[in-house]
Amino acid sequence: MRTHHRYHWLTIFLVALFSGCSWFTPPAKQIKLVTLFSDNMVLQRDKALPVWGKADPGGEVTVRIQQQSKKSTVSDSGTWQIQLDPMPAGGPYELQVIGAETITFRNVMIGEVWVCSGQSNMEMPVAGWGRVLDYQKEIATANYANVRLFQVKHTISKTPLDTVNGPGWSECSPQTVPEFSAVAYFFGRMLYNELQVPIGLVHTSWGGTVAEAWTSAAALQTMPYFVQKIAAMESTRAYSMAEYTAAMAAREEKIAIGDAGYADSRPLWNDPDLNTDGWQTMEVPTKWELAGYPGLDGIMWFRKDIIIPPAMQGSDLTLHLGPVNDIDITWFNGAQVGGISDANAHRIYPVEKSLVRPGKNSIVVRVQDIGNVGGLWGEPEQMFLAGRTGQKISLAGPWRCKVGFDTQTLGPQPVSPDNPNQPTVLFNGMLKPLMPYAIRGAIWYQGESNAGRANQYRTLFPLMITDWRTHWQQGDFPFLFVQLANFQKKQTRPEKDSWAELREAQLQTLALPNTGMAVTIDIGEVEDIHPKNKQEVGRRLALNALHLVYGKEIEYSGPIYTSMNVEGDKIRLHFKHVAGGLVARDSNELKGFTVCGADQKFVWAQARIDGETVVVSSPGIKDPVAVRYAWAFNPIANLYNKAGLPASPFRTDTWPGTTL
DSSP, X not given: OHHHHHHHHHHHHHHHHHTXXXXXXXXXXXXXXOTTSOTTOEEETTSOEEEEEEOSTTOEEEEEEXXXXXXXXXXXXXXXXXXXXXXXXXXXXXXXXXXSSEEEEEEEEEEEEEEEEESHHHHOXXXXXXXXXXXXXXXXTOOEEEEEEEEXXXXXXXXXXXXXXXXXXEEEOTTTSTTSBHHHHHHHHHHHXXXXXXXXXXXXXXXXXXXGGGSXXXXXXXXXXXXXXXXXXXHSOOOOHHHHHHHHHHHHHHHHHHOTTEXXXXXXXXXXXXXXXXXXXXXXXXXXXXXXXXXXXXXXXXXXXXXXOGGGTTSOEEEEEEEEESEXXXXXXXXXXXXXXXXXXXXXXXXXXXXOOSEEEEXXXXXXXXXXXXXXXXXXXXXEEEOTTSOEEEXXXXXXXXXXXXXXXXXXXXXXXXXXXXXXXXXXXXXXXXXTOOOSEEEEEOOGGGGGGHHHHHHHHHHHHHHHXXXXXXXXXXXXXXXXXXXXXXXXXXXXXXXXXXXXXXXXXXXXXXXXEEOOTTSOBSSOSSOSOHHXXXXXXXXXXXXXXXXXXXXXXOOEEEXXXXXXXXXXXXXXXXXXXXXXXXXXXXXXXXXEOTTOOOEEOXXXXXXXXXXXXXXXXXXXOEEEESOSSSXXXXXXXXXXXXOOOEESOOOOOSXX
């Protein structure tokens, strides 16, 4: 019996001693990796390299590449991760993931990996719907086997996903580049030509999207504006497209029936003789969120009575309202004269002379806001009634207003299953699954869709960058972005502008560490929000990377305003990134500067270069207070440095703007 017990306890001891040894752990079964791991992939050089995936719990996974071989046991939840040691640039190699079966990835390179994201100007392909400058030549010469492309498919998710949709990595060639991001390709091509190491480009963008869609819920919860929106998303069930279409139709019917300005589908509040004693007054133009209605989504009616002088009677007139957010129906003396559903379109409506009365005339605008902001939101100069011979009556100032319907009474709006413009959904579906793939940095081209909330973007954009860095857990990796290009007709007068304010928010984001900005105020197009010169966009981003990330001694930025001094009736402006001197491009005079006194009314200014400064003045302003430069959708502006890079738009004041 004693011998029996001796062997029994020896067996227990040996099992306990060796149970943790690898040869007691069976090889893992059903190994799966995210699609970022495929043939032709690029792994980031000189950084620890996470390799991860799923498998049946308890098994062992081995990852091998070159002389490295590392092991890990699959967790009880079925996940595993192995961290390979940093490797220098090189390849091609094979990466093996070994369990019960062996998965082999071939033609693997070690080099520089960049994530490329944003909205349509990042998504715009070399050919396809984009067709950049000389696209046929660009495609024919795109033979860069060591530039590798990964395309993330559009994916929306209310919760973080663990894998990303994509076809895998491919070598850059005339066959693979046409539908790939043009900005990403031109950026990567320049890096490859300069660094001569493999370049990996992970493209994950979606046209027309807002920055909050690319930001995590945890980060957005720190901004009160998004707390309620995220809560509403979480409480709203998922709709199929058929359900969504039906629900929205029912909702629109309720709005139409519920609008107090209508009865039996007939407008009541357009009556020119309507008693408006119970109506409120609002200074227009403005967004109504800035005028005492911060939570209103729905319908508001605006009315203004004007006296038309005899000189403008008896002839056709033209009504100018500027942009209206989002949908308007407009009446003149009770007759409908227009209606547009584009929030950025300037309302210019003909008024037939038969509608014009002697004395008092009534203008009524029904504005429907479908989300975010609402109102007649342009500039005062854009609102007027014009006669045929040049007479004008300004319509800016006090209007009577009354809420017709508040859609909050209907509860949360149904969310389209195809709507990417919801907080968090693109972070969850198109970014989180990429993490923690080792990267060098990110490039970003976005902002057009947030221009109506430019003031908010000052907080949101740096929050998004910090959020990416927090989740990627690779420190403050380089984040390079494009400042909005010029767009629409050229500036002809000093004005306020939402795009100028958005560019300012982007400029201020350079306060974050390890960031860089490509100014594109000179390469946009009047009639196309998608400029075709993406080669220069990619080049300017690459200049940032080559200097800030790779230590090349080159100038990478145009002039950036730093400070000002008032000198009598002049203001002297100081800049960094002068790059050997300031220049007025294609002219003997500087253009694009405005100046104002204490009344905050900006006028065109005379500006001249004095060494590394610019001196600004105007004959009509003896005590200047502030200067603005290139402050418009599409400014007239020509300040550059000798490196040929344009100055960023800026202002020296901090007065409230036009946006949330």
